[in-house]
Amino acid sequence: MFLRRFARPSSMMMMSKVKETTGIVGLEVVPNAREVLIGLYNKTLTEIQRVPEDEGYRKAVESFTRHRLRVCQEEQDWEAIEKRLGCGQVEELIEEAQDELKLIDKMIEWDPWGVPDDYECEVVENDAPVPKHVPLHRPGPLPEEFYKTLESVMAGKLDAAPKKDEPVVPSSTSQSA
Template identity: 70%
Template sequence: MGLEVVPNTREVLIDLYTKTLKEIQVVPEDEGYKKAVESFTSHRPKLIEKKLGCGQVEELIEEAQDELTLIGKMIVIEEKKWLVDEDED
């Protein structure tokens, strides 16, 4: 069972990567996760213009959607952590 074909993959990926780069801005600059996400998210649109060697395009869309979901979850976890730290002071 494969992924559904996405006819406008280029536009979908660019939109997802743009949203990812926007969302990741709230993560602290010194977080390794932020640096990694910014690096591959900035690099992949260039691959779209060339040859996609990192998987089926639909897989990249699924990965980008998963990354956006993960960023949202990490932000919630960090906010809870910050609240707990403030309560301890």
């Protein structure tokens, strides 16, 4: 045993650190998490094509999925992926990606963008004063970085085009249910 442990130190040092636990009850370690994530992100980029091209939901999903896919393709080690993305453990990212795929199906089913242009919504205004014991929930101001990012997105500077070595998913015509 002693000899086996120290006989091949160079091969052991070449391997990335093995993850033994996620530290989260019920969330098992995924030994090939990088490959699983790459597959899920590619599938997400394909499935999101079913959402109309000009919808904000599609733009957001494409943007963050491309970014995460790019990181997974550039990094070989699960620790580096987790550090660069800063969105939790790779196992949590896998669950998120699986949930996003389910949500895409639900969004297609719900068709929230299918509201006719001539649809009129009744606006009900209530001028009654709010009792003092009811708190007025007013969100605080957003950080300045939010507005800078928003301006970049609106200007088409952020993730406007696929990067090198990134799968290009062709646009398709929107399907209506």
